[in-house]
Amino acid sequence: MTDERAELARRFAAQRGCGTMLSGIRPPSVREQLAVLGESLTGDPVPDFYGEGGPVEELEGRVAELLGAEAVAFFPTGTMAQQIALRYGAELTGRDGVGLHPLSHPVLHERDALVLLAGLRTVRTTDAPRNPTAGEVAALDEPIGTLMLELPLRDAGFVLPTWDELTAVVAAARARGARVHLDGARLWESTVHLGHPLAEIAALADSTYVSFYKSLKGHSGAALAGDAELVRYARAWRHRHGGNLFQQWPAALAALAGLAHELPRLPDYVAHAKVVAAALATLPGARVHPEPPHTHQFRLWLPHPAEALNEANLALAEEERAWFVGGWRDTEVPGVALAEVTVAGPALELDADRVVDLADRFLRRLPQS
Structure with a gap:
């Protein structure tokens, strides 16, 4: 396994083990996705x-x-x-x-x-x-x-x-x-x-x-x-x-399930993204854009290198079963990294105070300058 594939496998395992998630969702396994397809069936349709x-x-x-x-x-x-x-x-x-x-x-x-x-x-x-x-x-x-x-x-x-x-x-x-x-x-x-x-x-x-x-x-x-x-x-x-x-019926069934179950929830995600973004904007040196977000996704900048932020997030997930924000990448400004935040179902459980608390636990894992 290459280093890149090993890192992806580590990230997948870390996300799957989390009970708390600010950005994104707990990635489903193949077996879980097959179960969703079965639940989407009405009758016994032909392929x-x-x-x-x-x-x-x-x-x-x-x-x-x-x-x-x-x-x-x-x-x-x-x-x-x-x-x-x-x-x-x-x-x-x-x-x-x-x-x-x-x-x-x-x-x-x-x-x-x-x-x-x-x-x-x-x-x-x-x-x-x-x-x-x-x-x-x-x-x-x-x-x-x-x-x-x-x-x-x-x-x-x-x-x-x-x-x-x-x-x-x-x-x-x-x-x-x-x-x-x-x-x-x-x-x-x-x-x-x-x-x-x-x-x-x-x-x-x-x-x-x-x-x-x-x-x-x-x-x-x-x-x-x-x-x-x-x-x-x-x-x-x-x-x-x-x-x-x-045949494309597996993709079609998954899409029908999304229209039935996720589409009605999106307005709640969009509304809560404003709460999450406002809380994250209070972090030291943080910036969010747009403010407030236009959808349930927005950008977050923090004044730390991407490698340190990604490692801190994985460590938090592996040791505390909590996911903050992943996918950090360095920007043209030295020492400042950017990530995309996606507010979905798991984040609805986190009010502003819990968002700040999770962020503090994440930031404490960064190297001290």
């Missing part, structure tokens, strides 16, 4: 075959209902779904430019797939750490076929626009003759800040992608929603991309 029928079709119908969409296609990954949606926009408009943020997922996390596989060009909408404004879209110096908006913009700190800002930027894109696509990997929890239900948010766009594992605790998978013409096109290109898996 899907190459994306048709069974739980996959049930899931597509449920998502179409939630998003108010004419049609939905299930995909094994959001990367694949979004490339196809953006390609469709280019073919319809005759413009290969895609307006998107330089911190968006296709730019940072997909190894230039949008360019190399879909033949599209990226057009930066803004360098500010937020989604673009209507004025910035109107001022773009080249035409775009599609404006892609990531809601929330994860790598800027899970930030969202206001509803008025969102509707204005959509209108600006329309005025330029562009389509609008929503990267809604975390759209489920964005309804609280935007103040509108999922269907009203999705209705602003021509296409919307949602993820089933980021907030809903599914195994994998994504959905692309839009009109019937888009979805017919998406199914053809899904096949070309190798996304027509023989």
Whole structure:
């Protein structure tokens, strides 16, 4: 086993042993996940075959209902779904430019797939750490076929626009003759800040992608929603991309379980994230962003090296069965590290005082300067 794999195994074991967790969830074992699939079954459904029928079709119908969409296609990954949606926009408009943020997922996390596989060009909408404004879209110096908006913009700190800002930027894109696509990997929890239900948010766009594992605790998978013409096109290109898996019912059942059990809890997570963030902001040298959080996830900075913070968190988990925050990484500021905090079910048990107490126990494990 490599050092990296050994470290991942240690972290997994430490998290599984924790009775108290501030950020994230206790990772389920394979056996526990299989039990969830069994609980999701109603009757004895037939499996899907190459994306048709069974739980996959049930899931597509449920998502179409939630998003108010004419049609939905299930995909094994959001990367694949979004490339196809953006390609469709280019073919319809005759413009290969895609307006998107330089911190968006296709730019940072997909190894230039949008360019190399879909033949599209990226057009930066803004360098500010937020989604673009209507004025910035109107001022773009080249035409775009599609404006892609990531809601929330994860790598800027899970930030969202206001509803008025969102509707204005959509209108600006329309005025330029562009389509609008929503990267809604975390759209489920964005309804609280935007103040509108999922269907009203999705209705602003021509296409919307949602993820089933980021907030809903599914195994994998994504959905692309839009009109019937888009979805017919998406199914053809899904096949070309190798996304027509023989059977995907395990992922579909896990997603249905997430829609049933996690989706209704997300507003509580978002509300409690504000309590947690306010408590963490009182720690020595700490900074949180955004303050208050827009969703149930936010960024936390502490004035210590990442290695020391990660080791302190693992030691706390292994010795006290308590998980503070993991996944620290160093920043461009020497001696300051950053982590993403996810407030989920376990954190609801911690009020502000218990958050501060857990943080103090964590900080005491850091080397003293």
